[in-house]
Amino acid sequence: xxxxxxxxxxxxxxxxxxxxxxxxxxxxxxxxxxxxxxxxxxxxxxxxxxxxxxxxxxxxxxxxxxxxxxxxxxxxxxxxxxxxxxxxxxxxxxxxxxxxxxxxxxxxxxxxxxxxxxxxxxxxxxxxxxxxxxxxxxxxxxxxxxxxxxxxxxxxxxxxxxxxxxxxxxxxxxxxxxxxxxxxxxxxxxxxxxxxxxxxxxxxxxxxxxxxxxxxxxxxxxxxxxxxxxxxxxxxxxxxxxxxxxxxxxxxxxxxxxxxxxxxxxxxxxxxxxxxxxxxxxxxxxxxxxxxxxxxxxxxxxxxxxxxxxxxxxxxxxxxxxxxxxxxxxxxxxxxxxxxxxxxxxxxxxxxxxxxxxxxxxxxxxxxxxxxxxxxxxxxxxxxxxxxxxxxxxxxxxxxxxxxxxxxxxxxxxxxxxxxxxxxxxxxxxxxxxxxxxxxxxxxxxxxxxxxxxxxxxxx
Numbered sequence: 001x002x003x004x005x006x007x008x009x010x011x012x013x014x015x016x017x018x019x020x021x022x023x024x025x026x027x028x029x030x031x032x033x034x035x036x037x038x039x040x041x042x043x044x045x046x047x048x049x050x051x052x053x054x055x056x057x058x059x060x061x062x063x064x065x066x067x068x069x070x071x072x073x074x075x076x077x078x079x080x081x082x083x084x085x086x087x088x089x090x091x092x093x094x095x096x097x098x099x100x101x102x103x104x105x106x107x108x109x110x111x112x113x114x115x116x117x118x119x120x121x122x123x124x125x126x127x128x129x130x131x132x133x134x135x136x137x138x139x140x141x142x143x144x145x146x147x148x149x150x151x152x153x154x155x156x157x158x159x160x161x162x163x164x165x166x167x168x169x170x171x172x173x174x175x176x177x178x179x180x181x182x183x184x185x186x187x188x189x190x191x192x193x194x195x196x197x198x199x200x201x202x203x204x205x206x207x208x209x210x211x212x213x214x215x216x217x218x219x220x221x222x223x224x225x226x227x228x229x230x231x232x233x234x235x236x237x238x239x240x241x242x243x244x245x246x247x248x249x250x251x252x253x254x255x256x257x258x259x260x261x262x263x264x265x266x267x268x269x270x271x272x273x274x275x276x277x278x279x280x281x282x283x284x285x286x287x288x289x290x291x292x293x294x295x296x297x298x299x300x301x302x303x304x305x306x307x308x309x310x311x312x313x314x315x316x317x318x319x320x321x322x323x324x325x326x327x328x329x330x331x332x333x334x335x336x337x338x339x340x341x342x343x344x345x346x347x348x349x350x351x352x353x354x355x356x357x358x359x360x361x362x363x364x365x366x367x368x369x370x371x372x373x374x375x376x377x378x379x380x381x382x383x384x385x386x387x388x389x390x391x392x393x394x395x396x397x398x399x400x401x402x403x404x405x406x407x408x409x410x411x412x413x414x415x416x417x418x419x420x421x422x423x424x425x426x427x428x429x430x431x432x433x434x435x436x437x438x439x440x441x442x443x444x445x446x447x448x449x450x451x452x453x454x455x456x457x458x459x460x
Contacts, residue, residue, distance in 0.1 A: 017032050017033070017035075017054060017062065018032075018033045018034065018035045018037075018038060018095065018096055019031070019032060019033070019062050019095075019096045020033055020038060020089055020090055020093040020094065020095050020096075021089075021093055021094050021096070022088075022089045022092060022093035022094070024076040024077070025075055025076045027060065027068075027072055027075075027076060028060055028061070029058055029059070029060065029068055029072075029073075029076065029085070029089060029093075030058070030059045030060065030061065030062045030089075031053060031058060031059065031062075031086050031089050031090065031093075032053065032054040032055055032059065032062050033052050033053055033054060033090070034051070034052060034053075034054060035101065036101060037051060037052045038052065038090065038095050039101065039105075040052075041090055042090070042091070049083060049086060049087070052090065053086060056082050056083065056086065057082065058073065058082060058085055058086065058089070060072075073085055102148075105148060105149075106146050106148065109146050109147075109148070109149055109154060109157070110136070110139070110146045112154045113139075113146065113154060113157050113158050113161055114132055114135045114136050114139065115132065116154065116155070116158040117130070117135045117158060117161060117162060117173075118130060118131070118132055118135055119255065120158070120175060120176055120232075120255060121162060121173050121174065121175055121176060122173070122174065122176045122257045122258075123172060123173065123174075124172060124173070124174045125172070125270070125274070126258065126270075127176075127256075127257050127258045128257060128258045129176075129257055130171065130173065134171070135171075138165050138170045138171045138173075139161060139165070141168075141170045142161075142164045142165050142168045142170045144160070144161050144164050144165070162175065175231055175232055175233070176232075176255045176256055176257050177204070177229040177230060177231060177232075177255075177256045178229065178230055178231070178232050178235065178251065178253065178254055178255070178256065179227065179228075179229055179251075179252040179253040179256050180227070180228060180229075180230060180235075180238060180249060180250065180251055180252060181225055181226065181227045181228075181249075181250040181251075181252055182197075182225070182226045182228075182238075182241075182242050182245075182247045182248070182249055182250075183224075183225050183247055183248045183250065184224055184225075184226070184245060184246070184247035184248075185246070185247070187224045189224075189245055189247070190224055190226065192245070193226060193241065193245055193247070194226065196241050197226075197228055197230070197238065197241065200234075200237055200241065201230050201231075201234040201237045201238050201241070202230070202231065202234065203228040203229065203230040203234070203238070204228060204229040204230070205226070205227075205228045227252065229256060405419045407419075407422060407423075407428065409428065409431045409432060409435055409441055410422070410427065410428055410431050410441055410443075410444070411441075411443075412444070426447075427444050427447045430442070430447060
């Protein structure tokens with residue numbers, strides 16, 4: 001009896017599947033979902049499970065079609081309800097994201113990071129924001145890579161993006177200042193709070209509001225209010241200062257930047273102010289350098305005077321010792337030491353002179369070698385040119401001889417048409433007669449000049 005071939009008739013083919021997987025209690029659970037629906041479900045845009053799931057069954061392996069048993073579901077999730085388990089897996093499971101979905105997520109993240117840079121960063125001079133296109137171009141030039149929000153949040157990537165752009169100097173950019181205010185009860189705390197703000201937080205006390213640095217507007221007879229600008233990274237420092245002084249901190253503006261059209265007069269004033277500050281800094285630098293140079297000169301002159309005084313004292317002491325009367329051996333010993341010192345100085349000079357002469361000699365030898373090499377190089381070039389010209393002439397002669405034929409009796413070179421006409425010419429017949437009589441053939445020029453019949457009769 002032949003075996004019966006059976007094929008499954010209840011098999012469901014799952015196409016365009018995105019699998020969400022979760023491991024719990026040593027077992028793997030999977031659900032089959034539609035692509036582009038999982039993210040919508042997690043963002044609560046889509047709430048209907050039937051629009052997200054391709055089937056409401058829970059698998060241990062979707063590709064093999066293996067279902068999970070109710071016992072395993074109860075052990076892992078505490079319930080056998082398929083919908084409840086599907087919701088848990090969809091919320092907390094790992095998603096197999098397609099390339100298009102991954103690119104879309106990264107593009108959205110890059111757009112969010114760029115928007116955050118536009119809203120929270122400004123040009124340090126004009127205090128105006130950059131456009132979104134400028135920021136995106138700067139991100140590409142700085143080669144900043146966007147990561148998924150699951151690994152790093154948008155704010156972390158924004159901080160990294162600003163740091164990379166500043167390090168690679170793609171854009172002149174900085175974080176926009178925050179405008180804060182500290183309200184304190186004791187007016188005597190004004191100077192101490194201002195000092196701590198300028199020293200620890202590098203705060204600018206009411207710069208953009210046109211107020212002076214010692215401005216503290218009191219709210220009542222015993223209190224005051226202090227407004228200032230500070231970098232957002234120093235917010236915690238400012239908060240600590242406010243808490244330690246028993247004051248309250250208020251945020252007036254999270255981002256301080258120029259808005260609206262550009263005022264030409266204001267920009268010119270800022271430019272003049274920057275130029276004056278640069279000129280003042282340059283003058284201060286020059287003054288510092290002049291002071292250092294003068295101090296160095298004075299120090300050198302003082303040291304030189306001291307050395308001269310020391311030498312004079314030594315000479316005086318030597319003279320006194322000579323006057324007191326030294327032994328002849330001591331005097332001769334001192335004289336010998338002086339002579340040795342002079343000889344050492346002379347030997348040092350001689351050695352230095354020998355070194356200089358040796359270096360000059362080596363330079364002359366190297367120059368002579370270079371001249372010889374250049375001469376040989378020029379001669380080699382001339383020989384090459386001669387060889388090239390000879391080869392060219394021989395090649396031209398060869399090219400002229402290509403396609404020609406020579407007569408065995410008369411010699412010469414003839415084209416195919418000339419070759420046939422040559423055998424009918426008087427010159428060829430005359431050379432044949434000479435050849436038959438044992439005489440040498442003549443060239444065409446001789447044949448044309450001489451009287452052929454007389455020449456033939458003489459040769460006969």
